[in-house]
Amino acid sequence: RREVGGAGADSFVLSAPRSGIDRIQDFNKEQGDKLIVDLDVFPGLRTGRLLPNQFVxxxxxxxxxxxxxxxxxxxxxxxxxxxxxxxxxxxxATLVGNPDLAATDIFAVASPF
Structure with missing residues (x-):
């Protein structure tokens, strides 16, 4: 799945593991972009910003x-x-252009479905 952001803050919702590799273009943390993961398909996380020790x-x-x-x-x-x-x-996922990424750029949310 290919996701392209635009000007300003974008939220990129990542697919479940083993369901394909998302291709993220135009990720820019300076514009407020973030990656979103669903707690139901990414176990071991808590709601909100990813903890620093969960990212390397x-x-x-x-x-x-x-x-x-x-x-x-x-x-x-x-x-x-x-x-x-x-x-x-x-x-x-693959973040095109290898942008800087940190734990603070990833958010876990409960699925609305």
Missing amino acids: KGTQALDQNDRFVYNERNGALFYDVDGKGGVGQVQI
Whole structure:
């Protein structure tokens, strides 16, 4: 699924793990852009802004708290249900242009459905 933002703040809703890789274009945190994940399909999170210890930059989770792994070199964003446990991480998005991304840019919400 391809998502393109415009001028101003955009919210990009990420698909469930294993349902494809979202392609996010025009992500710009300086404009207030954010990534949105559904608590029902991304377990292990709490409502609101992602906790700093649930996000790591690199290629793999470093401990059991890491849920999102962002590869700054190629823009690949992964979800890891158990951090550095027995279940492997799954790529959920590619951020085109490898923009800067931090835990503060990811929000977990309860599904309205």
